[in-house]
Amino acid sequence: MSFRELRVEDVLAGTFLGCLVGFVGISSVRASLETLELNFWDICFIVAPAALIALAAAIRFAFRLEGSAAAGPAGGVFRILRDWFPFAFFSFTYEAFGLSVWATLLPHDRDAELLRIDRFFLGETPAVLLQRLAGPLLTDVMTAAYFLHLVLPPFLAWLLYRKQWVVFRQFLLAVLLAGMLGQIGYMLVPAVGPQRAFPELFTTTMTGEVYRPVTNALEALRAPRDVFPSLHVGISTIVLVFSRRRSRRLFLALLPLVLLNWVSTIYLRYHYAVDVLAGWAVAALAIVLARRALQLEEALRGRAGPAPVTPSTPPSPGRGPSS
């Protein structure tokens, strides 16, 4: 791969990985991989669409089916994996936050400050206010909505990848940037959320058929301090914004799901209201930065002349760039 084929995502991922290894050390990254053993499934879940698209391309290429030759070297398989790489990388860096070494940077949790901000503006943190509505059915609905953060991004990415490759890249880059901004927030404002930090504020226990198994599985994945900002809110906001660029109908279909997802972060007692606001801010910043970064990449490429391999379409027949 030549320098001109480098993408913004490659530079960001390389820089972030370099900082990660520099800060926590290679041995800790290895330890992080070890702890991924049981938490590996979320990365697999997120890259599953890419794996299936790549398998389909590989079958076309291996059995010389129609269109595979036009898709590029190796039937475009490696390009598909590279296109989707930011998703896998984002998940990996999130998992790396499970390492206790991060707590050495700023060891004191900031839950008290976050609660104070909520109380200053709202009188009480909304998670406490919402417990009056808690019931098994609503808890199950909220749990399902909370789980959507693993479903909506790969679903939208898959839709965009089929028809709007440029938008797909902007979307994934925005997700990657939001992840990085969010992880900086986790480091600077470490907090564990109202449920863990202030159990005494809650007089009701949440129950539900879906609630316990799903939250247990998600709790196992959670980094210990992943509260400020809410990346659930940040990434689902990015999903909503980019779904509008796909179609108005998709936007309207996703809108209630995303709204429920936002409410679920508070209802399930994972976040303070200020985390949600920060999540929206991170999403806005990530979308702007992604657009700027891709413009910068285009400008640099234009200055350097055309790259040797610059198809701006995904490796499948019949797809063209449209944004």
Next chain:
Amino acid sequence: MRTQLISLAVSRVVPLVLLTTFVLVAARLVADRIASGPRTNRLIFGGLLVLGLLLQGPFALRSFALFEVERAMDRRDGEGAVRWMESFRRLGGRPGALRTSRWMGFLVSRGLWAASRDLALERLADSPPPGVRQGGNLRICLGIARYYLGETAAAEADLRAAGDPDPRYLYLARYFEGRLAERRGDVPGAIDAYAASLVKDPAFRPALYQLVRLLVSASGPEAARAALSRVLAAAPAPPDDPIVGALAAHLAAGTAPPGKEFELVLP
């Protein structure tokens, strides 16, 4: 199907899909590069494809064994889980730190002491990666398994050697040190160990039971009553707590509670 099974299936099927993708691409690229005619091309492609898929066999089989372990654990079938854990290891699988911890928790909680001892010994034979605090917890679990197997000296050595464990396991280590001290006839040592266990987790009722039982015999009901009140102040009991209820009844009657072995569910 439980979330644990779904997440395991996802985490094994997606790598298999990716491996198959690479096998298909590699077989096609190699066949096109080295074959001179269409027949040779087909033969080389087919051979490489079959070889590549066969090479994935062990991973696929280990995945199946892992899935069966989880399924057996899900339906609380201890014997089935042990059988599939052995199959997984025979197929070359090596459970990592978290999975070992999960399996140990299940085996100890089901009272499968020999299987949990063998699993811990196998895992401890591997050097853990730096940064993974697994050795201490495993040593404690190994000590517990050996305690129940009657391997007293080895159990004591394991509990003593458990350096840097997860703090959640310390109350268990102290508790079993107390049980082992009792086996040696060291009542003061046992009382200290149970008290230390309750300092780590005041809500751990087995330690409270053994402490009160020994204090009644060693120092009289008053001392036992004082200890009970102290612990309950730190970890209040619900009105229907059977262990606290039994202790209170014995203390009211001025009798020592009988010796009792508790079944454990590990955190």
